[in-house]
Amino acid sequence: MPTDRISSRPPPRKPARGRPPKIDRQHILLVAREVFIARGIRATTAEVAERAGVSEGSVFNCFKTKEKLFREAMQLSFGDIPRRLLDVVQGIESEDLEDGLIQLADGLIEVARIGLPLMMMSWSNPSEGGECIGENAEKFRVFTKTLASYFEQHMRAGRLRRVDSEVLARVFLGSMHHYCLSRIFATELGVEMVSEDMFKRGLIDLVLNGARPRSESSSSPYSRRL
Secondary structure (H helix, E strand, C coil): CCCCCCCCCCCCCCCCCCCCCCCCHHHHHHHHHHHHHHHHHHCCHHHHHHHHCCCHHHHHHHHCCHHHHHHHHCCCCCCHHHHHHHHHHHCCCCCCHHHHHHHHHHHHHHHHHHHHHHHHHHHHCCCCCCCCHHHHHHHHHHHHHHHHHHHHHHHHCCCCCCCCHHHHHHHHHHHHHHHHHHHHHHHHHCCCCCCHHHHHHHHHHHHHHCCCCCCCCCCCCCCCCC
């Protein structure tokens, strides 16, 4: 009489689910840097994700916000900006005033290229960055005073007429800031702007020569000494 035999073979296993692909954080950062440099602040996390070959959700899983992605990709935090600006002023090597101002303008443009988009995002989302914008106020004040001292030294050497050195510093900074900020939006909108070199040299010419003829010995009634 036949008997039922129990098979010694184990029951077939269900196919194991494949593990999700490991997200290469450094690859995302490298791609994000390329996208942000090419597209500026208007670049989206979706663009970064598409070029990196991952989902947008994966990008947010790694970086939580676009600002954090930008900060890490560009290797700059909001607190680094005034320090880098100070390095630009303190790094001017040429004693020639015009050459020094060209070096200053080049340095400010380079910091603004990354710093301005970061500042714009920090101002629009102050709670995301984990940094209080007010904490940098003193650092920016030191930077402005240092630039004013740079102009003051050239006034004492007779290379500039006597004016308020801090006002001159703020005029130079304000002009550079406006140009760099305008360029961000002009690039996005396809609006033509004066070239970087033309603006830079035009501003320096205005600083050195003014907008109307004056005697070299004349001084401004608004000047003050540090």
